[in-house]
Amino acid sequence: MDGPMNWWVRGYLLFAAVQGFGIGLTGMLLPSEMQIPLRLSPLNARFVAALYLAGAIGVLVAAFRPRRADARLFVIGFGAATLLILIITVLHWSEFMADALPHRAVWIFDYVVDPALALVLVPVAGLWPARRGTRHALSALLNVEAFIFGVLGLLLVLVPDFAAAYWP
DSSP, rough: OOSSHHHHHHHHHHOOOHHHHHHHHHHHHHGOSSSSOOOHHHHHHHHHEEEEEHHHHHHHHHHHHHHHHHHHHHHHHHHHHHHHHHHHHHTTTTHHHHHOSOOOHHHHHHHHHHHHHHHHHHTTTTTTSSSSSSOOOOOHHHHHHHHHHHHHHHHHSSHHHHHHOOOO
């Protein structure tokens, strides 16, 4: 895993960066034209656009790192994030695929291809499992936080009305 960056890992990250910058910049500059199949207020569109831009910056920086190990987190994270978005899209298919909403074909293409590529790329590039590593002093705390936020996320996805009723 500590080998030099492969062209296919770099290409995947650049592909991710182009997508993130495309959606993010469109959402920031022209919120009503943001390339997602949902209608959002300009404020919400810019917030979502900021998330896409932050991700795009991260994967772009990772793409130019000299070692594959430096990009591991962003490859796995981008693959996981796009898989989760695909799952949400499938669970709320009728909302995402309403006739009046634009960019459906691009949305489906991106969120099917991106996680599929990650599922192939991660093991082929030797990015998972980590070959060697050390535990951080705060690893236990981060694992507890990941568990708590994971459970909250599942509640919001699986029973959103119940979760929203108790959300602060």
